[in-house]
Amino acid sequence: MSADDTRQLLIDAATRAFAEHGVHNASLLEITRQAGQRNRGAVHYHFGSREGMLVAVLAREAEFLGPRERELLAVAQSRxxxxxxxxxxxxxxxAVELAETGWRGRCFLQIVAQLVDDGPGSTDPAVQEVLGRTGGFEVYDLLDQRMPPMPEALQIERTALATSFLLRSIADRARARDRETPGRAQLSTEDFIRNLISMVTAMVTAPVP
Incomplete structure (x- = not known):
């Protein structure tokens, strides 16, 4: 097996583990085992650290999201x-389009939702840099400009809660569609997108308490 193959197996194992157990709680040894590697130092050899592995996990999907988010951002800027x-x-x-590409996209959204909960101050600069490739920071700069007047702390709270809600909702929907046993009826993709946009817009513009 080549070094590239080993690296990809580790990234896949880390993607599942970070989504399921948390970025900070997932066991690096268990990730190594799930990737079929006997060398206990495989993670550090290929990625240098937990943060280096997280960057590799995020970078794979950032290349998909970046052009699409910036395309739609240009539309939003014209409104x-x-x-x-x-x-x-x-x-x-x-995000919905990414989730529908398969389990990797769904796990990516769950991981990003965790990072949003943690806040930018607790995130490694290299992780922040790779998240910046998605175009998300530019989108949220525009969102900040368009939010209705409210105290800064409340605006930050609403934006974080809305982001966590939408990312987890999208990931949960993708997971439900993967189940063997049917759950509740699901909206079509387009109806789901429009309804979720309406819901998060209402969340951030709700009357200030």
Whole structure:
């Protein structure tokens, strides 16, 4: 097996483990075992650290999201200032498209939702850099400009909660469609996207308490 093959097996194992157990709690030894590697130092050999492995996991999907988010961001920028829905579409639609590519996309969304919960101050700079490749930071800059007036702390809280909600909702929907036993009826992809955009827009524009 080549070094590239080994690296890809480790990335796949880490993607599942980070999504299921958490970025900080997943066992590197268990990731190594799930990848079929006997060398206990395989993670450090190929990635240098837990953060290096996380960067590799995120980078694979960032290349998919970046062009799509920026394409929809350009559309949102052409809309009136009060149009928040078009800004959220630049997050929701690419994320749904990614989730429908398979389990890797779904796990990516779960991992990013964790990082949003942690906040940027607790995230390694290299991780922040790879997240920047998705175009998400540019989308959220526009969202900040279009949010209705409210205290800064409340705006940050609403944006974080809305982001976590939409990412997990998209990942959960993809997971439900993978189940062998049917659950509740699912909306069509387009109806799901439009409804989710409407819901998160309502969340961030709800009356200030």
């Amino acid at each position: 009136p200032r009060e149009d928040l829905a078009s800004v959220f579409e630049a997050v929701v639609r690419p």
